[in-house]
Amino acid sequence: MSLPALDRLVPAHIQRFEPYYPSKPDHVLKRMYHVDTLHRLNNNENPLGPPAAVHRLVESFSPETVPVYPNGDCFDLRLQLAQKFSKDPDQFLVGNGSCEVISSVIKAFCEEGDNIITADKTFAVYEWVAEFSGIEARLIPLREGAFDPQAMLEAMDERTKILFVCNPNNPTGTYWDADTMKDFLERAGDGRIIVLDEAYFEYVDKADYPNGMELMRQHPNIIVFRTFSKMYALAAARIGYLCGSPEVVNIVRRTHIVYSVNTLAQMAAAAALEDDGPFIQATRRMVSEAKSLLCSLFDELGLEYVANEGNYVMVRLPMPDTLMYRKLMTRGIMVRTMTGFRFPNWIRVSLVERPVMEMFCQAFTEALRES
Amino acid sequence: MPKAPDTVTLELPAHVRWLPAAQAVVEHGAPTLGLPPKKVVRLVMAVEEIFVHLARTTPGCAVLLRLLRRGSSVQAVFRFQADVEDLWAMNLTAAQELTPTDENMDHMGLLLAAGVSDGFSITREGGTVQLVLSQDKVYPETTPSDRGLTAARGALRMVDDPHPAEVAEACALARGLYPAEKLHPDLSMAGKLVDNAAGGGIVLSVAKDDAGAILGMMFWEQTSERSVGFCGPYVFSQNSGPVAKALTENMLNCLARSRTIGVCSRRATDDLPLEGFEALARIHYCHKNIVCAEQRIWFRLLREDDGAVIWAHAGMVDFLEETYARLSLMRDIRTVENIGIEMPARSVLAAELNQELSEAYLRVLIPGLDVEENIRKHAAHLRSSGYENIFFTLDLALGEQACLGGALMANGFEPALVLPFAGKSDLVVFQHVAPRS
Numbered sequence: 062m063s064l065p066a067l068d069r070l071v072p073a074h075i076q077r078f079e080p081y082y083p084s085k086p087d088h089v090l091k092r093m094y095h096v097d098t099l100h101r102l103n104n105n106e107n108p109l110g111p112p113a114a115v116h117r118l119v120e121s122f123s124p125e126t127v128p129v130y131p132n133g134d135c136f137d138l139r140l141q142l143a144q145k146f147s148k149d150p151d152q153f154l155v156g157n158g159s160c161e162v163i164s165s166v167i168k169a170f171c172e173e174g175d176n177i178i179t180a181d182k183t184f185a186v187y188e189w190v191a192e193f194s195g196i197e198a199r200l201i202p203l204r205e206g207a208f209d210p211q212a213m214l215e216a217m218d219e220r221t222k223i224l225f226v227c228n229p230n231n232p233t234g235t236y237w238d239a240d241t242m243k244d245f246l247e248r249a250g251d252g253r254i255i256v257l258d259e260a261y262f263e264y265v266d267k268a269d270y271p272n273g274m275e276l277m278r279q280h281p282n283i284i285v286f287r288t289f290s291k292m293y294a295l296a297a298a299r300i301g302y303l304c305g306s307p308e309v310v311n312i313v314r315r316t317h318i319v320y321s322v323n324t325l326a327q328m329a330a331a332a333a334l335e336d337d338g339p340f341i342q343a344t345r346r347m348v349s350e351a352k353s354l355l356c357s358l359f360d361e362l363g364l365e366y367v368a369n370e371g372n373y374v375m376v377r378l379p380m381p382d383t384l385m386y387r388k389l390m391t392r393g394i395m396v397r398t399m400t401g402f403r404f405p406n407w408i409r410v411s412l413v414e415r416p417v418m419e420m421f422c423q424a425f426t427e428a429l430r431e432s
Numbered sequence: 433m434p435k436a437p438d439t440v441t442l443e444l445p446a447h448v449r450w451l452p453a454a455q456a457v458v459e460h461g462a463p464t465l466g467l468p469p470k471k472v473v474r475l476v477m478a479v480e481e482i483f484v485h486l487a488r489t490t491p492g493c494a495v496l497l498r499l500l501r502r503g504s505s506v507q508a509v510f511r512f513q514a515d516v517e518d519l520w521a522m523n524l525t526a527a528q529e530l531t532p533t534d535e536n537m538d539h540m541g542l543l544l545a546a547g548v549s550d551g552f553s554i555t556r557e558g559g560t561v562q563l564v565l566s567q568d569k570v571y572p573e574t575t576p577s578d579r580g581l582t583a584a585r586g587a588l589r590m591v592d593d594p595h596p597a598e599v600a601e602a603c604a605l606a607r608g609l610y611p612a613e614k615l616h617p618d619l620s621m622a623g624k625l626v627d628n629a630a631g632g633g634i635v636l637s638v639a640k641d642d643a644g645a646i647l648g649m650m651f652w653e654q655t656s657e658r659s660v661g662f663c664g665p666y667v668f669s670q671n672s673g674p675v676a677k678a679l680t681e682n683m684l685n686c687l688a689r690s691r692t693i694g695v696c697s698r699r700a701t702d703d704l705p706l707e708g709f710e711a712l713a714r715i716h717y718c719h720k721n722i723v724c725a726e727q728r729i730w731f732r733l734l735r736e737d738d739g740a741v742i743w744a745h746a747g748m749v750d751f752l753e754e755t756y757a758r759l760s761l762m763r764d765i766r767t768v769e770n771i772g773i774e775m776p777a778r779s780v781l782a783a784e785l786n787q788e789l790s791e792a793y794l795r796v797l798i799p800g801l802d803v804e805e806n807i808r809k810h811a812a813h814l815r816s817s818g819y820e821n822i823f824f825t826l827d828l829a830l831g832e833q834a835c836l837g838g839a840l841m842a843n844g845f846e847p848a849l850v851l852p853f854a855g856k857s858d859l860v861v862f863q864h865v866a867p868r869s
């Protein structure tokens with residue numbers, strides 16, 4: 062038997078699409094780079110977490126639960142989310158990470174010939190899912206590091222179905238304030254879906270930061286994405302959710318895979334929401350302290366940097382980002398290179414506890430001196 | 433309805449009675465694909481010789497013949513099941529040992545086919561051989577411009593799909609402003625560059641100002657599945673820094689979410705913003721035996737490097753360890769002396785020649801038992817033909833290539849640089865050191 066005729070079987074948009082290969086597991090990387098420990102500052106994880114209630118839950122998780130399917134649509138968690146945000150449980154859909162809900166939304170609203178609009182330098186998954194689904198992704202250049210509302214509106218046409226706004230933006234940390242958002246929503250009208258990706262919502266402590274959960278009361282075409290991977294430190298459990306008006310969510314539910322969120326993830330997410338206030342405050346303090354430390358270092362070294370909202374900062378290097386990555390890896394520090402985000406020669410660094418930040422500062426300074 | 437590819441495919445048995453069919457496809461198909469009459473004759477001749485060779489050596493075997501346009505060239509691609517033993521006559525050096533006797537007639541045909549073609553390649557997948565013969569279309573030479581540098585007006589913008597006239601203007605400006613060693617050969621024929629861009633072989637972008645003046649150009653081509661070679665940035669603006677930076681960043685952003693892992697240039701101009709690149713090596717380059725200079729090779733990765741396993745001949749290990757340490761690239765080096773598989777008696781080497789730069793790049797197409805002797809003959813032949821810069825590339829993903837390091841070093845080649853991900857894995861480039869006179 063020979064291979065099937067892939068060039069005839071595979072749609073053109075899939076043939077054009079390049080597969081994404083994530084980094085190798087730590088044990089492989091440590092062996093390749095000859096290091097005993099590896100501090101991951103590449104995925105914006107929260108090293109403080111998860112909250113204490115999740116620790117207790119995981120420790121008491123019974124193996125007898127494992128043979129039984131999870132609840133197919135995260136019934137209990139949706140009830141809890143509804144209570145927390147004063148909404149109806151049917152306004153929520155939970156996915157295997159927010160990547161899954163991105164996919165569900167695009168599948169629900171787009172067909173061949175349609176387009177989505179987002180920024181050129183933002184979370185890549187909106188663009189990827191659109192392209193491997195055969196949908197055009199219109200990428201609008203950032204303006205002064207932020208999403209450009211005017212250019213996004215000008216890019217719309219009758220086949221535009223969804224506008225994705227990452228607020229705050231990963232990786233620049235910029236956000237649209239309440240006035241900018243209000244103006245954008247009014248001018249965009251109600252003919253399209255507006256996705257507000259608030260993956261880093263809990264990290265923002267600014268009075269003028271708009272809350273998508275509130276905005277959707279006046280704008281039922283809004284869908285909000287949130288995740289448990291960032292602030293709540295459940296990245297390994299892969300769980301995120303969307304919230305929208307019941308009618309819109311009813312449409313998305315038709316393309317959304319059921320049973321994709323495992324039982325432990327559902328229970329852990331529910332536990333994480335219990336009394337999350339002190340945990341969020343502690344995390345914000347850690348991030349603020351780490352941000353001050355790094356900004357001071359970058360100022361001292363005379364390097365351009367971007368330190369806005371979220372638990373990450375970006376810094377521009379006088380060398381390739383991919384070279385800095387390798388130099389830091391040999392010192393047991395892993396950062397995110399930003400060429401793939403179309404920021405060549407920038408790296409993004411997750412903000413974590415002080416001892417690890419100090420290790421980063423030392424390794425970074427040494428690597429710069431070497432070059 | 434999906435658009436049919438601009439190609440003709442014919443499947444026929446290797447028998448001389450089918451020769452007219454093969455001839456007819458090329459004779460009538462090649463002009464349709466844009467090849468001028470003189471070149472059609474050469475392609476027909478080459479196809480005849482290959483077909484007759486197959487009819488004699490593997491009578492009756494199924495031959496797939498495909499005629500297609502690839503950018504600036506028209507190619508005849510043969511696919512057949514055969515022993516590669518007899519293909520040695522496609523070596524650049526084969527003419528030295530072939531005399532036109534009856535016994536040599538099969539090989540004379542291959543020699544002729546290789547000789548009349550503008551390029552050829554041979555690859556093997558299991559027992560299937562793919563042999564590609566190329567004829568380049570003919571283009572007028574682009575006259576260098578003496579316009580000099582432009583004073584930019586207004587904002588800078590990138591055009592990723594420039595009009596052919598704009599490409600022609602940029603080629604003329606580049607030829608007028610940059611030395612020969614920084615110029616890709618296609619720049620001397622703008623039409624060829626345009627065709628190669630239209631065919632997808634080359635991607636190019638130009639920088640323009642608000643008034644439409646062309647301020648710069650950069651182009652790149654896929655040199656392997658995961659690497660890109662770039663030329664430029666060619667800058668025609670008095671204020672070169674911002675134009676060079678914009679062209680370079682535009683290239684990196686175009687490639688950022690592609691399959692490409694690394695970009696490299698042996699023809700980067702002095703305008704390249706160096707903070708975004710790593711110096712791979714300095715190559716000693718001679719031209720017309722008078723001017724000798726060091727040429728720097730620049731590269732950068734586009735992704736995070738997870739490390740890799742590579743093969744190497746023991747004689748190359750010190751060089752590789754030093755190089756990888758300097759570049760902070762993690763590699764598990766596994767030594768290989770002899771891969772222990774049965775090999776054909778005769779090897780075949782490919783030669784990419786650039787007479788203007790006195791440059792030859794060799795690589796192995798078919799490893800054979802005589803490869804060391806073949807390397808020696810090629811080096812001697814190229815030296816005696818006046819080539820001063822002779823290189824040999826080995827793919828370190830392939831044990832059968834990596835083990836040739838010893839044969840190269842025994843014949844005057846020295847490892848000069850490593851090109852990360854430029855082959856199936858990293859390529860190591862050897863340079864032939866001129867014998868002391």
